[in-house]
Amino acid sequence: MSRFYSPSAFVFYGLFAFLIVATLLARWLIARGKVRGDTARNLMDRIWAWWVMIGLLALIFTLGATAITVFFALCSFAALREFATVTHTRRADHGALALAFYVILPLQYLLVWLNLPIFAALLIPVYCFLLLPVVTVFRGEVAGFLTRVSETQWGLMVCVYCVSHIPAILSLQIPGYRYSSFTLVAWLVLVVQASDVLQYVWGKSIGRHLLAPRVSPSKTVEGLAGGMLSASLLGMALAPITPFAWWQAGLVALAVTAMGFLGGLIMSAIKRDRGVKDWGTLVQGHGGILDRLDSLVFSAPVFLHILAWGWL
Template identity: 35%
Template sequence: MKSFLTRLLSGIILVALIFATCWYGGGLLWLFLLLIGYIGQMEFYKVFGIQDKSPGFAGYLGTALWMMGVHVASGGGLTAKTEGMWLILMVVFLLIMAVYVFTFPKYDTQQIMAAFFGIVYVPVMLSFIYQTRMLESGLQLVWLIFFCSWGCDTFAYCTGMLLGKHKLAPVLSPKKSIEGAVGGVAGAALLGAVYAGIMTAPVLEYALICAVGAVASQIGDLAASAIKRQHGIKDYGRLIPGHGGILDRFDSVIVTAPMIYILAVALIG
């Protein structure tokens, strides 16, 4: 009972923080995402033993450069500064490769690849929450990210409990079913449609965005589980009582955020 209450309380606090920062937007949301991006990146680097090593420090610097670039480009979204953002990624890549060659053979290729991937996987992906919020209809669109990730997860769990028979990924996640996955996508689409009706927004587009986002969400969740399984860890961290680390709670959001941003720009503008 105590563990359930702890999990519930920490979950409520987390949701309140996300709601407040996404509602307010601007610099507050940017700082919040920078903070959890750094923590999540550190959790990921810890898996590969580089959280306090030169490749990790190069990665943290890369995150700072990327997030500053995102903040500068926020007036028109990433598309307004595409070349500049690619330049930042190229500089970060060269920085990490410089660490590799000038300290060779101190770090293996897996650690170096993890240093760069950790930037893209955590802070770069999370930054699309900010980018979505900064769109013209951002206050309305940003919630789709969480409908697709956490809403899909809830619908998938309930559908799987009631109808689940065929395993989705039996080795990786034995409890997940194909029926649950389909239910999660359908549930997310339904949430999107209902939300669109309430907000007098295009129903079909919102439902489609949420359905595609839900597929991305489930792949993101399984991918995070695969990394943990391969490296023999249960949780990425212990920051959030009852939930684990940032990556344990945001594993699906990380993949969903850029998908929602891209689809929102393409279908809604």
């Protein structure tokens, strides 16, 4: 089957249709005065940035599993760089950071590409957790040692280990599932990112009660509920292209959107702690790469584990 007529291709067609609706809805909200000033500009910047990013993802998906793995490895590199810029690093940490960027990160994605799940699952949370501090401790700088080492390990877990679960989904062979695992990755990206956008739209439309004002002033209870439920309904509508029954698709979508929300909230808390608004400036209207991956960072591992425990 041509990739242009595969289920994953139609997921991207659905994404573009969703963006058309989001663009029209945003313009309607602005025209009605529901969204004004900087908020209106921010909303349109976000939507136009999504057009670019979804177009890029669609292109990557047409190139196959290797291209997808390389793409997310590059995303991990950019995200880890953004994370490292806000950490309390010293000269003594440069060796550990060099290993993280130029040895551990490519090795993690190589293990994923070679379909060695046991090694990919253990490399960072076990061996790097135990051995990476050794590189730093022999430099003799003990001031802030625990904080500095923990930040490097956190960066690897969030930016490399968790993100690598996205291409790792491509290696799953689900018995009786008639479509390729590309479709599962596309479903995950669509549902989680749709939840992100819909939480923003619902929050700006009907949001009244702030959820965590000291962490993320724009998140509301109404936005969270509307976004998660809308994205879960979308996941249910797409159940025929997954191995899930319609009700299972709804529950899985609810789980990954909940984890996506928590990922965004936790990464926002880190930004507030470090006094930065965005992780970077790479993506106009969206900040940095990590600003776009924050929800997938938490949802991708949970999605892969759900598939592994329930459908393999």
